Amino acid sequence: MKPIAMVTARAETLPRIIIDACAAAGRPVAGLVQVGDEADRLKTHLPVLGGQELLSDAAFLSAHDIFVAIGDGRRKALSEAVLARGGTVATVIHPAATVSASATIGAGTVVSAGVVVQMDAQVGRYCSLNTACTVDHDNVLADGVNIAPGAHLAGGVQVGEGAFIGIGATIKGWLRIGARATVGAGAVVLKEVPDGVTVVGNPARPMATKT
Numbered sequence: 001m002k003p004i005a006m007v008t009a010r011a012e013t014l015p016r017i018i019i020d021a022c023a024a025a026g027r028p029v030a031g032l033v034q035v036g037d038e039a040d041r042l043k044t045h046l047p048v049l050g051g052q053e054l055l056s057d058a059a060f061l062s063a064h065d066i067f068v069a070i071g072d073g074r075r076k077a078l079s080e081a082v083l084a085r086g087g088t089v090a091t092v093i094h095p096a097a098t099v100s101a102s103a104t105i106g107a108g109t110v111v112s113a114g115v116v117v118q119m120d121a122q123v124g125r126y127c128s129l130n131t132a133c134t135v136d137h138d139n140v141l142a143d144g145v146n147i148a149p150g151a152h153l154a155g156g157v158q159v160g161e162g163a164f165i166g167i168g169a170t171i172k173g174w175l176r177i178g179a180r181a182t183v184g185a186g187a188v189v190l191k192e193v194p195d196g197v198t199v200v201g202n203p204a205r206p207m208a209t210k211t
């Protein structure tokens with residue numbers, strides 16, 4: 001397995017999750033590829049290997065698996081640019097996660113400690129499954145889905161691209177959570193959530209819009 005070159009732009013939690021999961025899994029991280037000019041840089045013992053130009057360098061791409069640890073649209077855009085240039089995008093699974101042999105996890109996705117992904121679940125690319133969330137049987141998660149710690153998705157749930165499920169939320173089985181939808185912390189979702197809508201509460205209802 002090639003060492004991971006981790007692409008970062010600023011100090012945020014996602015790169016630290018990747019570093020921690022790789023350390024637990026004994027997977028080497030060669031260092032950081034620092035993109036953008038954000039002032040708030042990640043502080044780590046890892047060396048900075050260079051800037052965004054490395055993502056166009058064929059020798060660099062053939063020597064590393066790339067993980068884009070940036071929590072915005074650049075995660076998908078930069079990962080796909082790497083794939084288009086013949087590079088590989090890493091999938092990082094903490095050894096304390098339990099992933100069914102019949103589940104699939106897309107490239108560029110991170111699965112944190114304590115997560116359970118059950119049989120025949122399909123998890124897309126560039127997703128973050130955070131601490132101890134559960135993705136039960138037959139779930140289908142599109143690309144860029146972010147599940148916060150301790151959220152539980154019952155069987156057969158479908159989650160659209162870029163949706164966010166907040167900490168401790170519970171989703172009833174066989175529902176669809178729309179693309180770019182947000183499920184608030186602790187919500188109990190008993191009905192479909194349309195694209196782009198934020199729901200909160202028990203039972204979850206669309207959040208009142210601010211005037």
Ligand SMILES: CC(C)(COP(=O)(O)OP(=O)(O)OC[C@H]1O[C@@H](n2cnc3c(N)ncnc32)[C@H](O)[C@@H]1OP(=O)(O)O)[C@@H](O)C(=O)NCCC(=O)NCCS
Binds near residue numbers: 184185198
């Ligand atoms: C739903 C959410 C995105 C809304 O954020 P926001 O737009 O900034 O909303 P506000 O904090 O301004 O709250 C607006 C109102 O909704 C209520 N509200 C917000 N989130 C709520 C929630 N999860 N459940 C119930 N009510 C909620 C607030 O109490 C407030 O009510 P009020 O106007 O009567 O005081 C956010 O509160 C949330 O739950 N985020 C999830 C965070 C999370 O899981 N983080 C994990 C990171 S790993």
